[in-house]
Amino acid sequence: MDQRRAAIAAAGVTVVLWASAFVGIRAAAPYFSPGALALGRLGAGAVTLLVFLLARREGLPPRAAWPGIVASGILWFGFYMVVLNWGEREVDAGTAAMVVNVGPIIMALLAGWVLREGFPPRLLGGILVSCCGAVVVGVSLSGGGRSSVLGVVLCLLAAISYAAGAVAQKPALRHASALQVTTYGCVIGLVVCLPFAGRLAAEVAGAPAHITLTVVYLGVFPTAIAFTTWAYAMARTTAGKMGSTTYLVPVVVIVISALVLHEVPAPLAILGGVLCLAGVAVSRGGRAPAAVEPVTRR
Known part of the structure; x- marks a missing residue:
């Protein structure tokens, strides 16, 4: 399988x-509770990743990769979760x-500021559309009390930390493998959540066994495997293309949530979510950031 197909397959695994x-x-x-769930998930993920790392005989990443690994570990694996x-x-x-998927637009903002890529009109227009979408989602939930609006704000904070962590991780992939970057980022997130x-x-002790197994599942699959496949694909394609794959996540979430939890967002919330994603699509239109060269050291 060539690198392009491998990257597409890895991105597909990540989305699901x-x-x-x-x-x-x-x-x-x-x-x-939020912190305990994050710690349990990261613990299961770190153990799984370290086993893979030992099996592949990959040691510590080079020094140049550590700033990005540490930043992504704190922001993405720790704070985000x-x-x-x-x-x-x-x-x-x-x-x-839907709210968290404004992350790609925030990535573009950070790239314009940190990497001096500028702020094209499409980006600014997309930000406006996504902000309107977030407001619509908040209005749709306001009938449920202040806590629902708080949930939207928290998801926006999650989007910011996810975007910042992804931007910080990208340079690290020039110096270390996807498995190394993911493993040590997860371990750093675990340390952050130890309190x-x-x-x-x-x-x-008080949770049903199947819920505890769900936490383990979150650590092994959406963390250990999906974060590795994300890093693998990120190192072999452009950030813009990787960001676009996450547009599919809310659709898959709504389908799975309806089947498993019997939860479907309110129509107005769906409209707001569509606006959020439309803003991301507008902002990314015409942007083609340079791909990260895959690391040759394995």
């Missing part, structure tokens, strides 16, 4: 597994996925 994560988090939310878990206590999985260890121990 990340979509299932939104549903799994929603199912576990009544039994696990805690905030997303908190947000999904307040809104359904489909709504959370929640006491809560996790108490909540595991």
Whole structure:
């Protein structure tokens, strides 16, 4: 399989597994607090990734990769997961996925600022459309009380941390393999979440076995496998193309959520989510960032 097809296949795996994560988090939310759920997920993910790393005999990444790994570990594996878990206590999985998927637009903003790529009119127009979508989602949930609006705000914070973590991770992939970047990012996220260890121990004791297995699933599949396939694809294609694949996540989330949790976002929330994604599509139109050269060191 050539690199292009391998990258497409890896991106497809990421989309499906990340979509299932939104549903799994929603199912576990009544039994696990946000920090404890993040720690349990990262623990299962870190163990799985370290086993893979040892099996492939890949050691520590080179020094040049560590700034990106540390930043993505704190922002994406640590902060993102805690905030997303908190947000999904307040809104359904489909709504959370639609709001979080303004992440690519934030990536473009960060690239314009940090990497000095500029702020083209399409980007600014897309931001306006997505902001309108987020407002519509918030209005659709306002009837459920302040907590629902809080959920939208938390999902937006998750989108910001996800985008910042992805931008920070990209340079690291020039120096280290996808497995190395993902493994050590996950371990750093685990360390960040260690203060929640006491809560996790108490909540595991009181949670049903199938919910605890859901937490393990979140660690092994949407974390260990999906974050690795994301990094693999990111190293072999453009950031714009990778960002576009995440547009499919909310659709898959809504289907899985309807089948498993019997939850479907309100029509107005769906309209707001569509506006969010339309804004992302507008902002990414015509942008083709340079691909990251895949690392040859394995």
